[in-house]
Amino acid sequence: MDEAGVVRVLRQVRGPDGRDLVAAKLVDSVSVADGTVHVALRTERAHLAAMEQAGRQVEEALRGAAGVRHVTVVLTSHKQAAPAPAPAPAPAHAGHGPAGHEKFLTDVKSVVAVASGKGGVGKSTVAVNLAVALAQSGRRVGLIDADIYGPSLPRMLGVNQKPGLRDQIMIPVPAFGLVCMSMGFLVPETQAMVWRGPMVMGALSQMLGQTDWGALDVMVVDMPPGTGDAQLTLSQRVDLAGAVIVSTPQDIALLDARRGVTMFEKVGVRILGVVENMSYFQCPHCGGRTDIFGHGGAQAEAAKMGVPFLGAVPLLADVRAAGDAGLPVVIGAPASAAAAAFRAIAEGVVRALGG
Numbered sequence: 001m002d003e004a005g006v007v008r009v010l011r012q013v014r015g016p017d018g019r020d021l022v023a024a025k026l027v028d029s030v031s032v033a034d035g036t037v038h039v040a041l042r043t044e045r046a047h048l049a050a051m052e053q054a055g056r057q058v059e060e061a062l063r064g065a066a067g068v069r070h071v072t073v074v075l076t077s078h079k080q081a082a083p084a085p086a087p088a089p090a091p092a093h094a095g096h097g098p099a100g101h102e103k104f105l106t107d108v109k110s111v112v113a114v115a116s117g118k119g120g121v122g123k124s125t126v127a128v129n130l131a132v133a134l135a136q137s138g139r140r141v142g143l144i145d146a147d148i149y150g151p152s153l154p155r156m157l158g159v160n161q162k163p164g165l166r167d168q169i170m171i172p173v174p175a176f177g178l179v180c181m182s183m184g185f186l187v188p189e190t191q192a193m194v195w196r197g198p199m200v201m202g203a204l205s206q207m208l209g210q211t212d213w214g215a216l217d218v219m220v221v222d223m224p225p226g227t228g229d230a231q232l233t234l235s236q237r238v239d240l241a242g243a244v245i246v247s248t249p250q251d252i253a254l255l256d257a258r259r260g261v262t263m264f265e266k267v268g269v270r271i272l273g274v275v276e277n278m279s280y281f282q283c284p285h286c287g288g289r290t291d292i293f294g295h296g297g298a299q300a301e302a303a304k305m306g307v308p309f310l311g312a313v314p315l316l317a318d319v320r321a322a323g324d325a326g327l328p329v330v331i332g333a334p335a336s337a338a339a340a341a342f343r344a345i346a347e348g349v350v351r352a353l354g355g
């Protein structure tokens, strides 16, 4: 099967307006390598159900085709001002789970999930800098961006490269001493994913299971916000060493953090600790410190929940700029207070993991 062959299949499947997917210009990208086919289809939220149906038809047709071993069909939508709503919590099949499936990442000593109750608290920033700091301390570290809906690793690591393929297995992309995977490496960066349930699990499973991670000391997983399918897949298919919960000092975010903690505790995952991000403002000119949001809430909350407090990261223009420039602050500004905080958090995580 080559790309032209995939396009022929796409011409057989009808989109929401009755035209085939190619004629209706609903195909964003097609790639074929080594028997692995990736197709990205474009959809609007209003047509999501119909496009999911079309996506399944494409998947089925391609699965049956000669020379095709793996198929991923993703639905993309152009980024809107408002973030896509989180997927429905725990679907009906949550209880029994994918029985009999093998575990992923069995060659990794410790898999650490970085999570938060809501988006925008700096979870990806923490995940990236934690991973890089762990790699700087000489560990072999991987980083998975499990946020299918809004991948951020390509931007934060400045990576714009498709993973290589060897014998139908993806080769994770190297960056700053890490090896990384993100859906953002597979589909155009300017689009947000609007996959649902089974598709999210399929995509995440590919990143976990059909990627040559090698033997790693630590795998950091940047979780999507909330308590959806990715959390479920991960807790069922991976032996998590624990979770790091990221929170901002505002009370409302703390309530969300508590939700994040509860979610992991429910599935028997240990909380390695809580990070307070955007904890205080550090003036870039005078170095003075301002506790804008009333710093210390996360620490108090961690104590109340009986989980370790891993550290406070200042709100620093450099952190944002570094993230947007694709140069994590622990690399770009190693002497900054933020970098020091991330290194201390990494040490705390190592301690919580037992050395």
Ligand SMILES: Nc1ncnc2c1ncn2[C@@H]1O[C@H](COP(=O)(O)OP(=O)(O)O)[C@@H](O)[C@H]1O
Residues within 6 Å of the ligand: 116, 118, 119, 120, 121, 122, 123, 124, 125, 126, 152, 277, 278, 279, 313, 314, 315, 316, 317, 318, 319, 320, 321, 323, 324, 338
């Ligand atoms: N400590 C910080 N200081 C300044 N900006 C930050 C800090 N932490 C995160 N940001 C910025 O806030 C935005 C959201 O962070 P991100 O890590 O993407 O959050 P999440 O993954 O929780 O959605 C990004 O633009 C990021 O650069």
Ligand SMILES: [Mg+2]
Residues within 6 Å of the ligand: 123, 124, 125, 147, 152
């Ligand atoms: Mg994120």
